[in-house]
Structures are given as structure tokens and as C-alpha cells.
Amino acid sequence: MTYATTVIIGAGQAGLAMSYELTALGIDHVILERGNIANSWRKDRWDSLRLLTPNWQTRMPGGAYTGPDANGFSHKDDFAMRLQSYADMHSLPVHTGIEVQSVTLGPFGYRVHTNTGHFDCRHVVVASGACARPAVPKLADCLPRNLPSFTTFDYKRPSDLPDGGVLVVGGSATGLQLARELQRSGRQVVLSVGEHVRVPRRYRGRDISWWLDTTGLMDRGYREVDDLARVRRTPSLQLAAGHETLDLNALQAEGVQVVGRLSAIRDRHALFSGALRNHCDLGDLKLGRLLDHFDNWAAKHGSERDLPRAQRPVPTQLPDAPRLTLDLSSGEVSSVLWATGYRTDHSFLNLPVFDRRGRLEHDGGIVTAAPGVYVMGLPFMRRRKSTFIDGVGADARDLAKDMTMQLSGAIAA
Amino acid sequence: MTPTGATPEMGGFETRGWLTRAVRKITRGVITDTPINPNEDISMNEQTPIAIDNGVNVEALLGARQAISQMPAAGQFTWRATCKWQTGVHSRSTVEGFFGLGEEQDRGASFTIDADHPAQFAAGNAGATPLEIALSALASCLTAGVASVAQNRGIQLNKATSRVEGDMDLAGVLGVDGGARNGFNDVRVEFDIDADATDAEIAALVAQSQKRSAVFDIITNPTNVSVSVA
DSSP, X not given: OEEOSXXXXXXXXXXXXXXXXXXXXXXXXXXXXXXXXXXXXXXXXXXXXXXXXOGGGOOBTTBOOOSXXXXXXXXXXXXXXXXXXXXXXXXXXXXXXXOEEEEEEETTEEEEEETTEEEEESEEEEOSOTTSEEOOOGGGGGSOTTSOEEXXXXXXXXXXXXXXXXXXXXXXXXXXXXXXXXHHTTOOEEEEOOSOEEOOSEETTEEHHHHHHHTTSTXXXXXXSSOHHHHXXXXXXXXXXXXXXXXXXXXXXXXXXXXXXXXXXXXXXXXXXTTHHHHHHHHHHHHHHHHHHHHHHHHHTTOTTTSOOOOOOOOOOOOSSOOOEEETTSSSEEEEEEXXXXXXXXXXXXXXXXXXXXXXXXXXXXXXXXXXXXXXXXXXXXXXXXXXXXXHHHHHHHHHHHHHHHHHHHHHO | OOOOOOOOTTTTSOOSSHHHHHHXXXXXXXXXXXXXXXXXXXXXXXXXXOOSOOSOOHHHHHHHHHHHHHOGGGGOOBOOOEEEEEETXXXXXXXXXXXXXXXXXXXXXXXXXXXXXXXXXXXXXXXXXXXXXXXXXXHHHHHHHHHHHHHHTTOOEEEEEEEEEEXXXXXXXXXXXXXXXXXXXXXXXXXXXXXXXXXXXXXXXXXXXXXXXXXXXXXXXXXXXXXXXX
């Protein structure tokens, strides 16, 4: 039996940031990691992936970017190496190759069962990631059996797919990036798009990350929004690393065929929603409001001179009659790629902490049904940037503070 | 970045009266066993100052939304119509009760809708064609959504009219051309809206009403339909 006050599950940016905070507070802890540090970045993403945020915004607590390319976008493997160096530099207590099998109640609070034994602890920090598994819709079961399909966890590079056309399902960052990569590999891509969040990569001479950060949107707290459940469900921004905008207009200019949300597969035909125009209108309107917000901010803060006026992006262009069907047995596409989002995997928590849909219930990362259990890295968990590398520091600080209050309460009692 | 999105998921039917009562009934624990704080009236929503009036009871809709999120079974509705052949291609549909909020509901009225075809189809012209009724249903659903979203966003609506058109190739239904579709090839709705709002806000009303319209959904997405003989 091993005891630590706190057990952190997962050594990605969230787990490491929490470890940094606990180290600073002198709270003894361990980080349990099933693979190596930054395992998901190394193993569960596609080869070409680079961070969506510029290097200057990779601000881990006690580990800001100091390299030569502050406005560049790091490759995922380089970022993984930086996390490794971060853990080494701060001597964070990472135990690699330890797979957590379950978390139960234990003599001091909780017991974390692993493939190599168990840890008893007062606090558990679940930092296993918001993107632990690909989320694939149920209708995937209706695909013709002889049509190969891939998730974003299977897919590493275009050559993984058979030659020929490919249906990419998903209109957020992942779907758009992979549609572009596959189209450029010589495959005809049909991209199925539902509701999406369109943003320009740059506006008025600045990167979108600068705008979101500077105008305070990234710091917006979870108690400050009207409809938290809806905000937490909002899909990721349509973005790719680099200085160019990746949106449906850009993809169509490269030859990608855009179709509506995949609403059914019937008689070996994929059926697409006729609501594509409205989904694009919603995205364009939301984009307009975002840019209005930036313009208002610029006017209010007297930065008009530093921020040259820029054209608004043109509305999303679509064919007059986007296609509604695709015969999946015609050979037009020879594979399907599901870029339909990610989900958490908290199934190892053998505690009564889930809502009726099986989602972990928490209040800003504090799992109220199990005092001492915390979660990190979920969408809009404590603030908009909670899922961003730049957001884990502030969340870790808040949650670590809650932990110290718990500990001092325990001593006082 | 994400302004309040009104969600009149239940847009398209009369919202005064029974819905308010039904929501109160749910929230008082008749259907759910969720304990209710008697001092808390969930049908009031503090973030919606109602200084304008489009005739939509948004508090009731928001109350229903909250009640149904606590008690999903109450949100399962079944709508019905009965239809009786008159003569020729004339038929008359009647709508009365429906199921929802956990039990049979009585709207205290019945409505009839006649469908026929015009003389150009050698028919009796006793009503609109079913296609026109479908277009009317779409326009009505979107209009209800526009009014509800406007109310929720504090926008006074002065006028909302729409013109809806659907194109079809008669070769489909007549079996002339196996490649022609029976139904619409294209549907267009054009709104003319006068409201105390900017053009962008009006565009957002119309977009949001599509996003939350039941009829827009069943026209734009496939639905399983089974037809049997009793």
C-alpha cells in the first residue's frame, strides 16, 4: 500500500500544471500516467497536428514559452517534449506506465487501483483529458460493412486510407484540418458539416488567439455565462495552425465538396440535412458578433491606430443546391472518416458521480458528490480557456486552493 | 461570443393556459417526485426583462424547458390527426387531443383541415393541396419561432410576414419519370420582418427559429415513416 495526499491521474498539461501547484503548496502527491508524459499528444493524434494556439500562449505555470518563435505553432511532438522537460525541470513526481483501473472509496478517502497495486489518498484529480476517446454517432453502425471507416484515433496520415474519395464527417477544427489534408493528398473529399463555429485566423493584423485573450473572452468564468450546458456543448473553433484561415470557403476553393449534417444512412445512401444554409448562416452571424465585439473593444481602448481596419470575411459560399445524398456503394467514396468530436472516459471512477447520461457532474471541476475528487481540462470547466493549454494553470490554482481549504478544515476538525 | 440563444423547442402551438398550468403541475411534483421549493417559482426567469410584448409567454416556455430537463419523460409528446376521405381527392383531417407532459392532454377544442386539389387537377377545390398545407406548416412553425425568440431576446416584433414556395416536378407523382422526385426539389421562405432591432439581430432571429423549428427539421432531415392498415 502506498499513500499520498493527492493522486493525479494523467500527465498531460492539466495533470502537470496541478502537480506544479501542489509542489508549490507542499502537498505530497503522485501523478499516475498510463503511458508516457503527454501520451495523448504522442500516440492518439494524427501526425501533422500542430497546436491551434501560438507559442506565446503556451503559458504553463512556471513554464512560459521562451523559444525564438513566439508567433509560431508547435508540432504536437515538440509540445510533448516540452511537457517532458517541464516535468523534469520541476521534478514533478510522475509515475509512468501505471494504468488506473478504478477509483473507489478508501480508508483515507479514496483508493486508486492500478495495474501495479493501489494508492490511498485524500484527493483524486482526474486529468485524463476531455478527448480520451473519439465520439462516433450511432448511425455509424449503418455504414455498409465493406466500406472502411476510421476515427480520429485510427487515422494518422492520408496513406492510412484507401485510394479514392473520402467522406469526412465533422465541421470543427479536426474535420476541417483533415479534410484539407486529405484533399491535398489527391483524394476527393466530401465534407459533412452541421453547426459550427467559424473564426478567421487573423483579424485586423492580429491572430485570433490574441483577440480572444486580450479582450477577456478566454477568461470568461463559468458562472458568468447564461446557459452553461449549451456553452459547454459548443463545438471547437474552426481553426488550424498557421496564419491562414481554414473555413468552408477556403476548403471549397481547394475542391472539397461541402454537404449538410449527416442525418441518416439508408439503403446504402448517406442522407445529408437540408439545413446546411442555415448552419452556415448561424456560423456567419456568430462570427459577425464576435468581430463586432473585437471592434468595440478596439474603439473603447483607443487601439484603432495599432489595429488597421480590416475587411470582414465574406459570408460562407455554398452551391445553390448542395447535394442531399451520397451513394456509399457507388465507389465515389472508398472510406469514411469520423471527425465527430471526442468524449471523456471516466468509467474508472467507481463512485456515484455521474448524471443520468453518464457524464461526470462537477461544479467548476469540484466533484461535489465525492468531496476531494476534482476534474480538469473539460470544456468551459471553470473558464472558457479550461480546455486550452493556457487555461490549465488558472484552473489548477483554483482547485489546489480548494484542496488546501479542505485539508486545513480536516486539521481544524 | 455566445449570446443567449432562445430555445422555443416547443414553438408552434398555443403557449398560454394549459402549458403554464401543466408546467406548474410538473414542478409541484404531480408528475415528478423532484422536491420543489415552494418559494421558488421556476416559471419566472430573472434574466429576461419583459418590457416588450409579442404575445408569447416566454416564461412558460422557459419553465417547461427547465421542467423537462429535470424530468425528460415529460418531454415525450405524441401529436395526432385523424383523416377521413370525403370524395375524390378531398379529405378532412381533425386534430383534438395529444399526449405530452406524461399524460393525455385535451386542448378543449377540435380543428379541421380540408385538403383537396384545384380544378386544374380535375378536382373539387374544397381545400388547399397537402403540399400547400405542408408549406403553411413550415411558415407557421418558423413564424412562431421568430416571435418566441424575439420575445426572449427582448425584441418587439411589429410585423412578420413570409412567402413560402416549393418547386416540384409533376413527372414524379404522375410516374412519368422514374428519376423525378415526388416531393419538393427546393423550398424557399422569404420573411419580411419589421422589428425594433438591427438587421443582424433580425437575421439572427430567423436563423435561430430555423435551428429550433420542428417542421423545418422534418422537412430538412429524413424521418422514419411507417404506414399500416388496421
